[in-house]
Amino acid sequence: MTHHNRGLLFQRSLAGIVLATLTFGGGLVAADQYISSGRQAALLPAPERDVLAGSALQTAVFAGGCFWGTQGVFEHVVGVKSVVAGYAGGSAETASYEQTESGRTDHAEAVRVVFNAQEISYGELLRIFFSAAHDPTQLDRQGPDVGRQYRSAIFPQTNEQATVALKYIEQLRAAKAFQALITTSVEAGKTFYPAEPYHQDYLNNHLDQPYIVIYELPRIETLKRLFPQHYREDPVLVSSKG
Structure with missing residues (x-):
């Protein structure tokens, strides 16, 4: 990890602590409130239209703010086989943490989710994405993280997904x-690029980091509350795939 990246990680953690102190008087509030900076997360209706199961293994790509937390949410979903943090929306030349965090690329922090469509559908993953994984009403930000790289976006892998x-x-x-x-935004035809190794399973590897505690772990608690039928206690980790 470069010095610049270490600074960015520290700033992200510090931003969460400062905002929590200013907004909530330094005390922790209900986990769901952190999901959407004040909006109580709620279970949304299922999609009226869904992707046919077809082949068992399918791929979805979502962007919903910091990819540490988005990855953490989907790693706890039954039927999900792997979740990789990365970048989507921009070019291969700018697919790095340092360049993406500058806010001058078209990339968003994103996750690539490989799932068994016979266990959970694409539509149900969308429902989780909108209900529990982030706040889709925040423009170019999530909580304390501001910039187009934190936008809410879906990168469909097929025309049917789009x-x-x-x-x-x-x-x-x-x-x-x-x-x-x-x-x-729904951004078709974009390539997903895996992030640097130190970002993979970041949430699981830093469970006591203040930013993770304040902003990311609550997303998982919301998943557990809203989707108990889809929640798995033990996450499927990139590290477990060798």
Whole structure:
């Protein structure tokens, strides 16, 4: 890890501590409130349209703020076989943490989720993404993390995924599922690039880091509360794949 990257990680942790102190008087609040900076996370309706199961193993790519927490959420989902943190939306030349965090690339911090479609569908992963993994109404940010690299985005891997994602956003908007506008973009035809090794399983490897405790672990608690049928206690880790 370079000196620059160590500084970025420290700033991210410090930002979480400062914001929590300013906003909540230094005390911890209900976990769900951190998911969306004040909005109580709630179980959203299932998509009216879904991707057919087809072949068992399928791939989805989501971006919902810091990839440490997004990876952590999906690692606890039954039917998910692997989750890799990385970058999506930009070019191969700028697919690095240092360049992405500059905010001057088209990349978003993202995760690539490989799942068994016969155990959990793409539509249900979308439901988890919108309900528990992040706040889709925050434009180019999540909590204390500000910049286009933290945008809410879906990177469909097939035309069918793109259609289902767009239809689900329309469905949620029509149902007024959120008080604010959903800002999630659907960006097709973008390549996913794995992040540096030290970012993989970062949440699981730093469970006592203040930023993780304040902003990332609550996402997993929300998953457990809203989707007990999909929650697995033991995460599927990149490190376990060798």
